[in-house]
Amino acid sequence: MGNASILLVDNRKAIVECIRKSFSEIEVKHTLFSAANENEAWSMLDGSEKITPIPKIIIIDINRTKNKGIQFLTAIRNHTDLKSILVFVITDSKTDKNKVAALNLNIAGYIHMSFESQTLNPFVSVLNDYWNIIEFSSQK
Amino acid sequence: MNQKLVNILLVEDDEVDVMNVKRAFSKNNIMNPLFVAGNGVEALEMLESQIIPLPKIIILDINMPKMNGIEFLKIMRENERLKNISVFVMTTSNEDSDKINAYNLNVAGYILKPLSFEKFLTSVATLKNFWQLCEL
Numbered sequence: 001m002g003n004a005s006i007l008l009v010d011n012r013k014a015i016v017e018c019i020r021k022s023f024s025e026i027e028v029k030h031t032l033f034s035a036a037n038e039n040e041a042w043s044m045l046d047g048s049e050k051i052t053p054i055p056k057i058i059i060i061d062i063n064r065t066k067n068k069g070i071q072f073l074t075a076i077r078n079h080t081d082l083k084s085i086l087v088f089v090i091t092d093s094k095t096d097k098n099k100v101a102a103l104n105l106n107i108a109g110y111i112h113m114s115f116e117s118q119t120l121n122p123f124v125s126v127l128n129d130y131w132n133i134i135e136f137s138s139q140k
Numbered sequence: 141m142n143q144k145l146v147n148i149l150l151v152e153d154d155e156v157d158v159m160n161v162k163r164a165f166s167k168n169n170i171m172n173p174l175f176v177a178g179n180g181v182e183a184l185e186m187l188e189s190q191i192i193p194l195p196k197i198i199i200l201d202i203n204m205p206k207m208n209g210i211e212f213l214k215i216m217r218e219n220e221r222l223k224n225i226s227v228f229v230m231t232t233s234n235e236d237s238d239k240i241n242a243y244n245l246n247v248a249g250y251i252l253k254p255l256s257f258e259k260f261l262t263s264v265a266t267l268k269n270f271w272q273l274c275e276l
Contacts, residue, residue: 106246
């Protein structure tokens, strides 16, 4: 896939920084945007802060907020212009309460990962290799 | 994921491509049970009649006789039992319309079949690593 935008949704600044650092170390060629919560993310997808072209990929930990993550993903799946976005759920939560709901929304992957810097790079590296073998449509 | 050895269904009409997937699985030590359907109609029959155990992963070709991959996906996504299966398109079709339709039906990835077997092996190895990372 060519250069695309990736939107990371997480309210923990330290983790966003860790992921950003990992993207840089692994030389991920895609542009990383981040939103601190679902409302902020929505405004970047379909509101005043809209990213153009629309991100091809969303990375989110849906176990951080009660049901907000699932509501956010449901809204994406019901939106004509957003429903095709690839969603990767990454979580360090031990409870998988939202896993089935997320899989029913056809996320591309539900991934348990540790956000420590020494273990993050191998995870991001596998994801990046995968992003590099898949094709995206050129629209939007 | 690989430890649990989830079932994989390959929907592919070209016998050479089926052989290539089997060889690539073997060379990458992917031991998951692999079932094969020759087109969308056959795949739906296998899934709906429960002839095969429910797969967690489907590898789907696009251009096939009787029922193509996109038509198959549409029907699958409307079926309560089948709609949450992870689908990976593996095709020679580089048509933008196929990519748009496939992603609108929420495939996990759209992969162009590389022309050389060596490159195909690398793609399958990448898929294996990704599957091992994911919980299905």
